[in-house]
Amino acid sequence: MAASSSSTSIQNPNLLDLLAEADIKTLLMVLVTFEHDENLLEECQPYITGAWDYMQNIPSDLRERIIARVAYLLADINAGTRTRTASPSSGLLMKMMSTFVGQPIPPEYIPLTTQQFSFPSVRDMQGNVDGNSSGASKSDFKVAIIGAGMSGICAAIKLQEAGIPFVIFEKNDAVGGTWYENIYPGAGVDTPNHIYSFSFEPNHDWSEYFAKRDEIFKYFDAVSEKYGLYQSIRFGANVKEAVYNDALATWKVTAERPDGTREVVEANAVLFGVGLLNRPSVPNVPGLDKFLGPVLHTAQWDNSVKWQGKRVGMIGTGASGMQVGPTMAPEVEHLTIFQRSPHWVTSNPNYHRKVTAGKKWALKNIPYYADWYRFQLFWATADSLHASLHVDPTWPHLDRSLNESNEKMRQALIASVESQIGDDPELLAKVIPTYPPYGKRMLRDNHWYHTLKRENVSLVTERISEIKADAVITSDGQRHEIDVLVLATGFSVGQVLGPIDVHGTQGIHLRSIWGEDDPRAYLGITVPNFPNLFIMAGPNTSPAHGGSAIFNAECQVNYIVQALQILAKGKYSAIDVRQEVHDGYNDRVDAQNAKMVWAHQGVNSWYKNKSGRVFASIPWRMVDYWSWTKKFEPEDYNWRPATIALSDVTMKS
Numbered sequence: 047m048a049a050s051s052s053s054t055s056i057q058n059p060n061l062l063d064l065l066a067e068a069d070i071k072t073l074l075m076v077l078v079t080f081e082h083d084e085n086l087l088e089e090c091q092p093y094i095t096g097a098w099d100y101m102q103n104i105p106s107d108l109r110e111r112i113i114a115r116v117a118y119l120l121a122d123i124n125a126g127t128r129t130r131t132a133s134p135s136s137g138l139l140m141k142m143m144s145t146f147v148g149q150p151i152p153p154e155y156i157p158l159t160t161q162q163f164s165f166p167s168v169r170d171m172q173g174n175v176d177g178n179s180s181g182a183s184k185s186d187f188k189v190a191i192i193g194a195g196m197s198g199i200c201a202a203i204k205l206q207e208a209g210i211p212f213v214i215f216e217k218n219d220a221v222g223g224t225w226y227e228n229i230y231p232g233a234g235v236d237t238p239n240h241i242y243s244f245s246f247e248p249n250h251d252w253s254e255y256f257a258k259r260d261e262i263f264k265y266f267d268a269v270s271e272k273y274g275l276y277q278s279i280r281f282g283a284n285v286k287e288a289v290y291n292d293a294l295a296t297w298k299v300t301a302e303r304p305d306g307t308r309e310v311v312e313a314n315a316v317l318f319g320v321g322l323l324n325r326p327s328v329p330n331v332p333g334l335d336k337f338l339g340p341v342l343h344t345a346q347w348d349n350s351v352k353w354q355g356k357r358v359g360m361i362g363t364g365a366s367g368m369q370v371g372p373t374m375a376p377e378v379e380h381l382t383i384f385q386r387s388p389h390w391v392t393s394n395p396n397y398h399r400k401v402t403a404g405k406k407w408a409l410k411n412i413p414y415y416a417d418w419y420r421f422q423l424f425w426a427t428a429d430s431l432h433a434s435l436h437v438d439p440t441w442p443h444l445d446r447s448l449n450e451s452n453e454k455m456r457q458a459l460i461a462s463v464e465s466q467i468g469d470d471p472e473l474l475a476k477v478i479p480t481y482p483p484y485g486k487r488m489l490r491d492n493h494w495y496h497t498l499k500r501e502n503v504s505l506v507t508e509r510i511s512e513i514k515a516d517a518v519i520t521s522d523g524q525r526h527e528i529d530v531l532v533l534a535t536g537f538s539v540g541q542v543l544g545p546i547d548v549h550g551t552q553g554i555h556l557r558s559i560w561g562e563d564d565p566r567a568y569l570g571i572t573v574p575n576f577p578n579l580f581i582m583a584g585p586n587t588s589p590a591h592g593g594s595a596i597f598n599a600e601c602q603v604n605y606i607v608q609a610l611q612i613l614a615k616g617k618y619s620a621i622d623v624r625q626e627v628h629d630g631y632n633d634r635v636d637a638q639n640a641k642m643v644w645a646h647q648g649v650n651s652w653y654k655n656k657s658g659r660v661f662a663s664i665p666w667r668m669v670d671y672w673s674w675t676k677k678f679e680p681e682d683y684n685w686r687p688a689t690i691a692l693s694d695v696t697m698k699s
């Protein structure tokens with residue numbers, strides 16, 4: 047992220063134009079990072095009221111002063127008279143972070159920020175994974191990674207940096223997982239892409255703040271290419287079974303190809319990056335198979351189906367419905383939306399905006415700009431919200447909110463909906479959820495209420511009782527005629543490792559422990575009696591309060607690589623997490639989740655299993671998960687000394 051030599055001169059007339067397009071608040075932080083000017087920080091403080099406040103009310107002379115000083119700073123950097131500074135002191139950093147987001151930032155964010163920022167002394171992802179310090183490895187040590195989605199790619203890159211050999215099994219013909227499979231109209235992120243990207247591989251060229259599927263797929267494809275992962279990926283290899291061999295302390299991983307041939311690999315460790323959101327959930331509605339028109343699940347979209355100009359029925363109003371419905375509505379004859387329960391929806395002014403040239407330039411060329419911007423998004427979209435999602439047992443309105451600030455959030459969200467459809471009380475009553483905000487993942491407003499008001503859109507809240515050849519019948523007897531049916535009904539998530547048969551020590555089957563939908567793991571990563579098995583996006587790791595799943599994936603990889611680095615040295619052949627460590631952790635997960643919004647009785651979501659236990663979401667802040675996964679603690683594990691060498695067998699049948 048070095049300053050570019052051609053464009054940073056103060057004489058360059060374009061420079062001031064480019065800086066004028068950058069966020070003034072982020073420029074302020076750049077300046078204070080270099081100059082430690084606390085007076086300037088204090089002068090600006092009154093103009094920053096929150097994390098999403100970009101100092102719109104800053105007086106113009108103060109704005110111009112900041113821009114001019116940044117221009118001189120860049121000119122100095124360009125001339126070589128100033129270089130990147132070391133990290134500001136902890137005290138100043140805390141003051142800067144707090145001023146930046148308009149809220150006090152607790153001290154535990156200092157190590158996280160210091161490590162994530164590109165301060166000269168901090169280079170690697172979390173301070174622990176260090177490709178040069180892995181020491182001597184057993185020459186035949188190998189890891190089998192299952193899945194080449196975001197998780198598998200992240201793991202492979204960091205294993206490669208640590209010098210640990212691996213092979214990746216991927217059932218699809220391409221990398222990217224979610225971003226390869228989901229091609230429905232409007233598919234994209236609801237997390238800003240400047241944090242929905244690897245911290246070690248930032249993309250300063252995102253065309254939109256919330257990019258669409260094609261651009262995100264290209265990002266993962268390009269990253270995989272850049273790190274040379276393709277040569278290690280076995281595409282079209284659908285892993286059916288992973289079996290631990292007690293005698294050898296190895297895993298036998300069996301994959302099946304579309305032509306029925308099998309590939310078997312023996313590896314010292316197995317790392318599951320199979321994702322949670324990729325097994326489409328099809329609603330159990332009588333007559334679904336009798337519908338004669340095309341049925342399109344959002345996760346299995348068929349671009350050859352023509353829906354334009356037709357009468358389309360859409361079941362589901364969650365994250366994918368929010369994206370696909372408003373995208374299709376302007377092009378269909380009629381869209382009938384079948385809603386089971388409404389969602390809370392928040393709007394973000396950047397949701398439909400392109401990233402301007404000046405912002406892209408600033409991200410690329412101004413030292414620390416991208417770091418500060420990333421921190422702002424991290425805080426604003428995730429941890430700043432966490433405190434308001436705890437139950438206050440003394441709160442008198444626990445049926446609809448959790449505490450005072452959750453109630454304020456609720457009222458603000460309702461006011462926003464009212465400002466858009468308040469003139470239609472019947473519609474308004476249908477779309478306000480009864481459960482507290484954040485009980486289910488908060489959705490980003492993709493012109494949802496505007497869509498519901500369209501002449502050619504109707505929202506149906508009666509239950510679907512039956513589907514006929516050409517219509518959906520609801521419980522009030524109404525017949526809704528349609529030509530195409532869209533299932534925006536999400537995913538089946540209870541089986542965390544999907545249909546793969548996983549056998550640990552003494553042949554124990556993972557499903558016999560987890561059942562159909564009650565998965566548990568230590569830090570969401572390791573399971574007792576399943577030695578050298580590591581899970582990404584595992585139980586209780588979904589960041590349900592917001593933020594980016596990529597942050598958690600990086601935390602998991604950091605932790606896993608440290609364990610693998612020890613194993614690779616060959617003194618020990620196997621580790622498995624101690625039962626009491628695992629159980630204690632899961633007791634804390636359950637106790638904490640019981641205090642959080644996801645466990646609320648009024649919430650029926652994919653975070654919960656059939657018995658109501660929250661198995662998907664992590665109840666803690668991102669910073670907590672980061673600090674627990676920062677350092678792998680060997681004493682949490684049983685260690686088996688190495689006695690037998692691995693014979694590296696690869697067979698085809």
Ligand SMILES: Cc1cc2nc3c(=O)[nH]c(=O)nc-3n(C[C@H](O)[C@H](O)[C@H](O)COP(=O)(O)OP(=O)(O)OC[C@H]3O[C@@H](n4cnc5c(N)ncnc54)[C@H](O)[C@@H]3O)c2cc1C
Binds near residue numbers: 216218
């Ligand atoms: C439409 C959508 C939008 C999302 N938006 C956001 C967002 O805005 N912010 C956010 O934080 N998160 C978001 N997520 C969640 C999460 O970030 C993504 O799902 C992400 O892609 C997860 O990466 P993954 O690698 O863990 O899983 P996946 O992307 O699902 O990848 C798993 C890979 O494993 C492969 N695989 C599975 N089983 C096998 C097997 N048996 N053998 C071989 N290969 C196998 C799959 O083919 C796939 O390639 C979104 C999810 C979806 C579905």
